[in-house]
Amino acid sequence: MLSCDDVPAEPLQPTGAVVGIDMGTTHFLTTSDGVHVANPKLCDTAAAELADAQRHLATFPKRTRQRTKKHRAAAQKVTKLYTKIRRQRLDFHHKLARALVRDHDVIAHEQLNTAGMTKVPTPKPDPETPGAFLPNGAAAKAGLNRSILDAGWGQFLMILAYKAESAGRLTIPVDARNTSRTCLECGHVAKENRVTQAKFQCTACGFTANADHVGALNVLNRAGLVLCDVV
Numbered sequence: 209m210l211s212c213d214d215v216p217a218e219p220l221q222p223t224g225a226v227v228g229i230d231m232g233t234t235h236f237l238t239t240s241d242g243v244h245v246a247n248p249k250l251c252d253t254a255a256a257e258l259a260d261a262q263r264h265l266a267t268f269p270k271r272t273r274q275r276t277k278k279h280r281a282a283a284q285k286v287t288k289l290y291t292k293i294r295r296q297r298l299d300f301h302h303k304l305a306r307a308l309v310r311d312h313d314v315i316a317h318e319q320l321n322t323a324g325m326t327k328v329p330t331p332k333p334d335p336e337t338p339g340a341f342l343p344n345g346a347a348a349k350a351g352l353n354r355s356i357l358d359a360g361w362g363q364f365l366m367i368l369a370y371k372a373e374s375a376g377r378l379t380i381p382v383d384a385r386n387t388s389r390t391c392l393e394c395g396h397v398a399k400e401n402r403v404t405q406a407k408f409q410c411t412a413c414g415f416t417a418n419a420d421h422v423g424a425l426n427v428l429n430r431a432g433l434v435l436c437d438v439v
């Protein structure tokens with residue numbers, strides 16, 4: 209259950225400000241104002257600990273599982289770490305959503321591709337052992353971290369939408385395709401425009417900027433088009 213006790217009961221005063229956000233892996237998100245919001249550090253550390261604990265748990269031979277104190281302790285550690293990560297992430301999402309809603313009347317964000325998200329390898333709970341996980345091969349540390357981040361975006365957007373609605377703010381989901389590949393200057397769309405993870409350089413006109421910032425500005429531009437259709 210989400211805890212939303214801190215949502216204001218009354219609508220907030222208009223700020224006159226609009227923002228687009230680009231959700232990424234290098235940063236949790238980047239705003240159209242060029243502000244990068246880092247992934248929560250504690251969460252990263254706990255995710256690494258969790259991967260270690262799960263690897264350790266998987267080393268117990270199947271026949272001894274649930275029968276030894278050591279196995280129970282290892283399973284308990286995994287459960288505790290999961291709880292810790294969930295709590296940290298929820299807290300981070302609430303704080304970030306609250307700040308965005310406080311400072312902006314309209315918040316545009318990418319629509320999540322949920323079909324794509326399910327392809328990410330996820331830890332499989334062991335049905336025979338509560339708190340334990342079956343080894344799933346593909347869920348190496350990177351995959352695990354990735355799945356934690358992906359799950360995080362959905363939760364964050366849900367909290368953001370809830371807080372925005374309670375405060376009389378508007379959230380606009382937009383088509384996420386090519387947001388970080390589209391030139392802000394000339395509109396040229398190409399994969400090659402994104403030179404590196406961080407750098408955008410248009411192959412047509414030479415416009416250069418931070419790639420996540422470009423993504424956030426394109427998200428904001430698309431929301432503008434959506435608003436024009438409505439109003």
Ligand SMILES: [Zn+2]
Binds near residue numbers: 393394395410
């Ligand atoms: Zn260009």
